[in-house]
Structure formats: structure tokens, C-alpha cells
Amino acid sequence: MNWLLEPSVSTFGPEIDRLYYIILVITGIVFFITQFLLVYFLIKYRKREGRTAAYTHGSTRAEILWTAVPFVVVLMLALISKPVWDEIKDPALFPEDAYEVTVVARQFEWEAQYAGSNGEFDADDSFTVLNRLHVPVNQPVIVHLESADVIHSFFVPRFRLKQDALPGRSIPMWFEVTEPGEYELGCAELCGLGHYRMDGLVIVHTEEEFEAWKAERLAAAGGGVTGTERAQAMTGEESR
Amino acid sequence: MSAHATQEAPNDWDFPAFAGDHEHHEPSFIRKYIFSTDHKMIAKQFLAVSLFFLAAGGTLALMMRWQLAFPGQPMPVVDFLPSTMAPGGIILPEFYNAMVTMHGTFMIFFAIMPLLVGVFGNLLIPLQIGAGDMAFPRLNMWSFWLAVPAGLLMLASFAVEGGAAGAGWTAYAPLSADGEYTGVYLGQQLWLASLFILGFSSIAGAVNYITTVINMRAPGLTWLRLPLTVWALFITAILVLLAIPILAGALIMLLTDQTLGTTFFLPETGGEPLLWQHLFWFFGHPEVYILILPAFGIVSEVLANGARKPIFGYTAMVLAIVAIAFLGWIVWGHHMFMSGMNPVLGTTFMFSTMVIAVPSAIKVFNWLGTLWGGNIHFHVPFLHAAAFVSLFIIGGLSGIFMASTPVDIHIHDTYFIVAHLHYVLFGGSLFAIFAGITYWYPKMFGRMMNSLWNRIHFVGTFIFYNLAFFPMHGLGLEGMMRRLYDPTQYGWLAELQPWNVFITYSVFFLVGFQVIFFVNFILSMWTGREAGPNPWNANSLEWSIPSPPPHGNFQTIPVVYRGAYEYSVPGHERDFLLQNEPPDDAAKRRPEPAQRVDPSGQVKDRGGDQ
Amino acid sequence: MSQTAAVSAARGPVDPTRPEPGLGAYNLKLGMWVFLLSEVMFFTSLIGAYIILRFAHPEHFAAPGEVLNVPLTAANTFVLICSSVTMVKAFAAIARDDQKGLQLWLVATIILGSTFVGVQVYEYIHLFRDGFVPNAAAYTAGGGPLYGSTFYLMTGFHGLHVSIGVGCLIWVLIQAIRGRYSSSHLGGVEVMGLYWHFVDLVWIVLFTIVYLI
Numbered sequence A: 001m002n003w004l005l006e007p008s009v010s011t012f013g014p015e016i017d018r019l020y021y022i023i024l025v026i027t028g029i030v031f032f033i034t035q036f037l038l039v040y041f042l043i044k045y046r047k048r049e050g051r052t053a054a055y056t057h058g059s060t061r062a063e064i065l066w067t068a069v070p071f072v073v074v075l076m077l078a079l080i081s082k083p084v085w086d087e088i089k090d091p092a093l094f095p096e097d098a099y100e101v102t103v104v105a106r107q108f109e110w111e112a113q114y115a116g117s118n119g120e121f122d123a124d125d126s127f128t129v130l131n132r133l134h135v136p137v138n139q140p141v142i143v144h145l146e147s148a149d150v151i152h153s154f155f156v157p158r159f160r161l162k163q164d165a166l167p168g169r170s171i172p173m174w175f176e177v178t179e180p181g182e183y184e185l186g187c188a189e190l191c192g193l194g195h196y197r198m199d200g201l202v203i204v205h206t207e208e209e210f211e212a213w214k215a216e217r218l219a220a221a222g223g224g225v226t227g228t229e230r231a232q233a234m235t236g237e238e239s240r
Numbered sequence B: 001m002s003a004h005a006t007q008e009a010p011n012d013w014d015f016p017a018f019a020g021d022h023e024h025h026e027p028s029f030i031r032k033y034i035f036s037t038d039h040k041m042i043a044k045q046f047l048a049v050s051l052f053f054l055a056a057g058g059t060l061a062l063m064m065r066w067q068l069a070f071p072g073q074p075m076p077v078v079d080f081l082p083s084t085m086a087p088g089g090i091i092l093p094e095f096y097n098a099m100v101t102m103h104g105t106f107m108i109f110f111a112i113m114p115l116l117v118g119v120f121g122n123l124l125i126p127l128q129i130g131a132g133d134m135a136f137p138r139l140n141m142w143s144f145w146l147a148v149p150a151g152l153l154m155l156a157s158f159a160v161e162g163g164a165a166g167a168g169w170t171a172y173a174p175l176s177a178d179g180e181y182t183g184v185y186l187g188q189q190l191w192l193a194s195l196f197i198l199g200f201s202s203i204a205g206a207v208n209y210i211t212t213v214i215n216m217r218a219p220g221l222t223w224l225r226l227p228l229t230v231w232a233l234f235i236t237a238i239l240v241l242l243a244i245p246i247l248a249g250a251l252i253m254l255l256t257d258q259t260l261g262t263t264f265f266l267p268e269t270g271g272e273p274l275l276w277q278h279l280f281w282f283f284g285h286p287e288v289y290i291l292i293l294p295a296f297g298i299v300s301e302v303l304a305n306g307a308r309k310p311i312f313g314y315t316a317m318v319l320a321i322v323a324i325a326f327l328g329w330i331v332w333g334h335h336m337f338m339s340g341m342n343p344v345l346g347t348t349f350m351f352s353t354m355v356i357a358v359p360s361a362i363k364v365f366n367w368l369g370t371l372w373g374g375n376i377h378f379h380v381p382f383l384h385a386a387a388f389v390s391l392f393i394i395g396g397l398s399g400i401f402m403a404s405t406p407v408d409i410h411i412h413d414t415y416f417i418v419a420h421l422h423y424v425l426f427g428g429s430l431f432a433i434f435a436g437i438t439y440w441y442p443k444m445f446g447r448m449m450n451s452l453w454n455r456i457h458f459v460g461t462f463i464f465y466n467l468a469f470f471p472m473h474g475l476g477l478e479g480m481m482r483r484l485y486d487p488t489q490y491g492w493l494a495e496l497q498p499w500n501v502f503i504t505y506s507v508f509f510l511v512g513f514q515v516i517f518f519v520n521f522i523l524s525m526w527t528g529r530e531a532g533p534n535p536w537n538a539n540s541l542e543w544s545i546p547s548p549p550p551h552g553n554f555q556t557i558p559v560v561y562r563g564a565y566e567y568s569v570p571g572h573e574r575d576f577l578l579q580n581e582p583p584d585d586a587a588k589r590r591p592e593p594a595q596r597v598d599p600s601g602q603v604k605d606r607g608g609d610q
Numbered sequence C: 001m002s003q004t005a006a007v008s009a010a011r012g013p014v015d016p017t018r019p020e021p022g023l024g025a026y027n028l029k030l031g032m033w034v035f036l037l038s039e040v041m042f043f044t045s046l047i048g049a050y051i052i053l054r055f056a057h058p059e060h061f062a063a064p065g066e067v068l069n070v071p072l073t074a075a076n077t078f079v080l081i082c083s084s085v086t087m088v089k090a091f092a093a094i095a096r097d098d099q100k101g102l103q104l105w106l107v108a109t110i111i112l113g114s115t116f117v118g119v120q121v122y123e124y125i126h127l128f129r130d131g132f133v134p135n136a137a138a139y140t141a142g143g144g145p146l147y148g149s150t151f152y153l154m155t156g157f158h159g160l161h162v163s164i165g166v167g168c169l170i171w172v173l174i175q176a177i178r179g180r181y182s183s184s185h186l187g188g189v190e191v192m193g194l195y196w197h198f199v200d201l202v203w204i205v206l207f208t209i210v211y212l213i
């Protein structure tokens, strides 16, 4: 049982972790005070011959105190949470120069759709990759999340990122990774029989690596391979 | 019509039938045990059925835990299950999803809710307000007899083709709206129909409770003298009354999507999957308070009794319950932070959710205040109530993490949520239910439960409960998703497998200890010590009459002089003071009702008006 | 009304022969009010879903009168409103111990209520012929399938409530013929009236938002 989070690798990850630790400390203090008082009272005021319990119906001052203090504390927590939330989820505040891909979730796989060399998603050389999302490091990425059937949820724990994919909607989300590497992606919303094996990888390349990878893919896609064959080729190579 | 009900009432069903009112004749077996209209018998019927579902839900939990700890390995004992569920004891994914769904459904709708509302509502409301029965005894009977077919339908859905519903207890559309996605057609429809029928049962009960509490309180039992159990059950009934119809509407739409080809939640033809979530959680969040408010009431009652002290801050306790009932309607979106709902709405719901933690905090502090300076008797109900406070604190605090939208990004739909909901529902509601059952068992059955075995059950439950559920917080923080058939399929979760094994062993012990409780519960009906009217030296009206109370409950209408928590009143030789003990010559003489009126009594007993 | 004054508002010393004052309504009436609150929430969920879907997908909903027969339904609305009036008359009759009046006005209410349901069925049949159906796949009328889904959901459940109401009215009528009611014993009629007026009120809301807006 570990209260520490595994280090995050996205730009906003540390901000979430900071909020988490603030809440952990505050709730931790409340936890210890209340549990201590409970146990202490149970021992101190256990039944004793000749003892009579205090006859009191309460104290208005105490009520006001323990209404006002928690109120202020939770309000403060909400206030410091708001800017982080807005930064992560408000499309109006998304970074400008982001690399954009589309991810379509379906029972039970993730399909990443990349634009062709002209930047269009339906170009001749646009291509798709199954269960692998290749992105560049240190550059914001906007993922347009869609679903082909039921609700799924795109979850990369190391990015501190989660977003449901809704059928019939394209939901944008963004992240920027600070360390190259391979990070596991899972589906967090029960989506049917294969929910438990809807895993994937987000592969974060250095910029040069990413450009090289993309060039290779564009070339392969543009080389007259049909969509299905292409997908099959990708699956063969890229899937588990 | 007897003399006391002369209020120009246009009908003769208006006021409680007191035992003194009608000649005694023994009802037939069927009228007494099966189609009974006696609220105490109906409470026992609910008790039997919901304990059955508690056991059934627990069994499902065991099987799920086996699969999580030892994925794909055949589970001993269950190899009799058909090959559509667990061929040779190996649990299939479709069966796992059905179990996830049915475990939640059983526990929430068929165990905790009927235990709290059906059992304690029925048992306590008339007894604690000094009424002979509910306002509508026949309707009350129907409330139970609608719950039974609902339960049977739910059980039957395991046996139909495609198996039981597998879309989770929250039944998110479109997964639940089209059998094509799960392979479950009839099972999902039975799930919807069953909950719809159960809704009638709940609403019938709520109408009864609300009417009874408003109209049938004994003379002198003003609102601010009501036991907190009655307050909690009254407010709960209001929540049931207003929330269940919302669910009913949503269930109908999902059912017609499945059967008539409508398109409320199906996006291809214009429907909105998020509409289901909004309707479900608009019902669902009040529902979680339905599952905890009665527990608050029970715990307040038992803690004050154990501590031999008046409840600390009675009025604040009432106001906190009322505040929760109001705020509970404007926080539902906290279940949908990641759903694709407008992020601005997310922020709004974060603020309201943070605020709703405050009344819960007030309650906790007042419970601690109740213990402070007490003379604490550690009887079994008290142990459970004290454990409730401890565990509810944990559940409430974990709620704060999830209320913070950015933190919820990471922990939503993970085992952190599972930990939270089990801390509030098992650590909270179920411990309160144990407190309530052990506390009112003598009133129901006339005998005490065996205290030693109850203590063993308590200790085992407390320890293994925490061992089982506390580590789930950690699993959630590591990113283990909910409702996973086989966590080892994910690389980073495979590393956590030792924790899953540990939790599963804890759950096996936890369930094992519950067997002790069930056996004790049944055997004590015959072997328990005779309880007498007031085994806990408590104050509220039910303790002034025999255990179990006769049909019609009270021989004469009780007159109430004070609140329910007048423990350890200075200058009084006993440390308790029944609500209906006349102020002057406590317990010596019971004058005729007409002479009992003592206008100065209210002034003298100011404490009772707190 | 005498029966609502059942509980005096004055709070003197506790009267040991009477329960604590409640809200001043006898049990059955209070119970019906409480139940109707629950019904309000039920229709809230249906109407709420309609409003949300309509805002999200305005293209699914045709202009008023394009698909639905507004004049016919307006007339039907008038019929239902009349049935509320006759229900009030029935209650007034029994309050004066006028048994014949009670029975007559109950019969009138039943006829009007049944007429409403009958016209609704007639309307459904015609709409079905025009391809205005709840089934999305078979929907061919103006707007889109959501229109059909929500229309039948709301009007269907309202119609069901009217039908149940007519059934209860018939039961009340039988009781009336058996002479079960009198000016001092008219809870059953009054509570029936509450339900009936509620159903009427819901229809006025539905007619407005489904047919007129």
C-alpha cells in the first residue's frame, strides 16, 4: 500500500500530484485527529463504577467552529483545484502548437489515426496504427477521442490523464510528455467482455525519432497499399 | 371508532389502531406471517429477504475475488456451475461482468436499501413515534410483496439465455442499451424490469413513512423531540419518494431502447448516451444518501445509549441531515467528471460536492462530542457504531480526493472509487446495520443475541474488513481500473498481483466471519436470553413496551414529555429517562392519560427540547 | 372544508388523546399528496429528457402542427379539462349528501376520461400510418426518430395514467352506488379528485411543450 504516486511524466502531472499531496496531508491530519479522539474517548470515558456521564446537549460555539472550519478548508481545496482542471480540460486553454491525432476506441482496441503529409486525416498517405499511439516528446499533443461503439475511457496513469470516449462525439484532450519512453494505456470504463484486455501503449519519441517514424509510415501508406492491408500490416507489426 | 380519534376525520383509517382498541383475536397463519399488515412482521420479512440477498451478494464477491487473485484458475466448489458461467470452475469474462453487475445491484438495491429503509423504517417509525402501525398497513404489505417478485426476477436473470445483465450496476448506455454489445439481451431487460417493480415497492414505503411521521406522532412528540432515527428515516423517505421516479423514467427509456427500438440513448439514431448518466446520477447521488442517512440515525441512537449521554448537538444533527438532503440534489455531476461533460459544469459540481462534505463532517464531530465525557458501555451495538464512525471518516475523507476534479482525473474509475464506496457502504451502512440489528434484535424477537459470538464477529469483521478494503486505495492510486476481469493482462497491474491475492484472502476471512453472525442471528431466536422490555436502558418509546410488542404496540397512547436522549439527567436516580415517563413522579404511578398533562412539564424538561 | 380543519392549529398544552398536529390533512389525503409529488418527479424525468434531447438535436423535431394534429388534440385537451370540472361537481355533490349527483357526475367524468383516451388511440393510429412511430428504424415522418421516441414516451405514460384514473373512477362509482360515501365520509372521492386534477394538469404541460412549442 503506497500513498506516494509513481512519478508522472506529463507537464500537468506534477500539478495534479501536488493537489493530491495537499489533500493527502489535510485529510491525513483530520484522519489522525478524529481517529485519535475517538480511541482516546473510548478509553478515557469507558464505563467506571461511580462515574456519571456529563449531562450536556451540546455547544453552539463548537457547532459554529466545526461547521466553519471544514467549510473554509474544502472551499480552499476547490479553489486551488479549479485552475489545474481548467488547464487540463478546458478546450479554450489548450496549447496552440499541438500535434494532433485522432484516437478511435472500439471493442476492444484503440485505433490511432494520423494525418497525411498535407495535414489532412483523409489524405492518400494518412495512416492508422492499432493499439500504439506514437507521439513526440516535449510537444503538446491533442488527441481527438472518439468511440465507434460503447463508452470507453482513455487512461494513461503515468500521464495522470483520463477521458471517456463517447460514441457520436469527438472529445479533444491534450497532454505533453516530458520523458521519452513507452507508457501503458488502458480502458477505464467497463465496455464489455474484453474490457480487461483493452491495453495499449503510448510510445513517446524524441523529436528526430518521431519524424523518422512518421516519414516511414507516410511513405508506406502512400505506396499504394490499401487501407485494410495497411491496417493488417500495422497490426501484425505493432500489436502484442 | 374509539374516543381518541374524534378529530372529525372523514375516514376510519386515520389514526393508529392501538392495542387497547380492538378485541384480540389470533390472526390466521397466512395473515400473521405471510400477508401480514403488521409493520413489525413486515420489517422481519424484509429482514429475511435482504439478509438472503446480502449473503448472495457476498457469494458473488467471493467468486469475483477468486478470479482477481487467481485469474483463469478453476475455483474450488463452484465447478457445478454451468459451462456458460464457469466451466470446470473457471470463471468466464461474461460471467464475471454479470457478477460485477449483480453484486452491486444486490447489495445496493436488495440488501442495504431494504435493510435500512424496509427493516428499520418499518420497525422503528411506528414504535418510536408511539403509533399502533403505519398509516396504510395494507399498502405496507404491498410494499413488501412487490419487492419479492422484483428480487425473484433479478435472480431469474442468471438463468436466461445470455446470462444476467453485464453492464455494471450503473448500466451505462449504450453498452446496456443494445444487447449486441454485451451478448446479454433478456438479462438486461429483466434487470430493468426488476428495478422498475422494486421502485413501486420503495415509493409505497416512502408514502407510508412520510404520512405516518407527519400525522401519527404521539401527543407531545414534537419534531425536535423525535429520535434521530425517525428524522433520518423521514428525510430518507422523502429522498426515496423524489429520486426513485427519476430512475423509473430512465429505466423505461432504456427498456424501450432495448425492446421497442426507441433511441433515447443510442447515438447512431440521435440519442444521447450522456442523458442516461445524467438521469442515473440525478437519482444515484440521492440514492447514496438513502443508503447512509438511516445509518446516521441508527449510529446516533446507539452511540448516545452506549455513552449514556444526550446526543451532542441534536439540532445540528437534524439540520445536517436536512442539509444533506438538499445538497444531495446538486452534486450528481461528480460521477461524470471524465464523461465528456462540459468542464465548466465539472467545476460547478466540484464546488457543490466539496460543500456537501461539510454536513458529514458536522455529524462526525457531534458523534465525537457525544462520546466526550460519557460513561461508555461497550455493548455490541456500540462497538459497531463506534467502528462506523471510524470507517465513515475514512470514506468521507476519500470523497474529498475524488471531489477535486484534477485528482479525480487520475483516480476516477479505479479501485480508489471501489475503496471509497466500500468504506461508506460496508464500513458505513453495513456496520450501522449490524449495530441496528444487534440493538433492536431483542425488540424484534424478545431475546438477546449471543454477545460473545457477536463480539467475535465484530472483531473479525473489523479487522478483515480493513485488510480487504484499505489496500484498494493504493491499487487505485497505482491505476488499477474497476471491473477488470483479469488485471494481469495489463503490464503495470500484473506487478500489483500480490496485493490482489492478499485482498482476496482477507475477503475469505471476512466472509467467514459473517457466517458466525448468520448462525448467531438464527440460533438466538430460540437460545437467546429473554430480553425484557428495555435491555439497553434506553429512552425512546419502543423500550416502554414489551419485547416483542403486541399487535397494535401500545396499550394506551403514550404521552411524550421529552426528547429521546435524556441520559444521565442530574438528580434522577437512573441514568435513563423514558420519553413517556411523567415528569413528576417518574416511574412510580401511571396516571390516566387525562391527568398526565402537565403544562409545566415542558418547562421543567427544557433539556428535552434541545 | 371541515375535513381539512381536522387538526386545530392552536398549540396549547399537550392533549393526551390526540396525536401531535401534523399538516392538517387526514392520512389518505396526505398520502395522496405525497404520492403525487413522486409522480411529479416521474414526469419531470420524462419531460426533462425530452427537453435535453430537443435542445441537443433540434433537427429531430418538426415544427408544431407539421406532424401532430393540433386542433384535434386541442379539442381533446378541452375534454380533459371538462372532466376536471365534472370531478369537482361530483365532490361538491357528495359534500351536500347528494348521492344521485355524485353518481351522475362520476359517470360524466368517466365518459369524458374515456373519450380522451379514445381520441388519443385514434390519434396514435393515424400517426402510425404516417410513419410517426417510436421505433427509430421504421421512422419516416418529419423531423427524426427522437421525435417519435419522446412523443410516445410522454403521451403514452400520460395516457396510461388517465386509463388507470378511469379504472379508479369506475371503482369509486361502484362504491358510490353502494352508498359508501356521505358528506362526513368522502375521503375516497376527494382523493380520487386530487389524482384526476393532477393528471389533467400534467396534460396541460405536455400539450403545451409537445404540441404547441
Ligand code: HEM
Residues within 6 Å of the ligand: B170, B288, B289, B291, B292, B334, B335, B353, B354, B356, B357, B360, B395, B396, B397, B399, B400, B402, B403, B408, B411, B412, B413, B417, B420, B421, B424, B425, B428, B429
Ligand atoms: C463526504 C462526502 C462524500 C463525498 C465528497 C463523495 C464524493 C464522491 C465522488 C466525487 C464520487 C465519484 C468518484 C468517481 O467516480 O470518480 C463518489 C462515488 C461514490 N460514492 Fe461518494 N462521496 C461522499 C460520501 C458518500 C456516501 C455517504 C456514500 C454512500 C453511502 C457514497 C457512495 C458512493 C458510491 C457508491 C460511489 C461510486 C458510484 C459508482 O461509480 O459506482 N459516497 N463519491
Ligand SMILES: [Cu+2]
Residues within 6 Å of the ligand: A105, A106, A108, A151, A152, A153, A187, A188, A189, A190, A191, A195, A198
Ligand atoms: Cu473499453
Ligand SMILES: [Cu+2]
Residues within 6 Å of the ligand: B284, B285, B288, B331, B332, B334, B335
Ligand atoms: Cu455521488
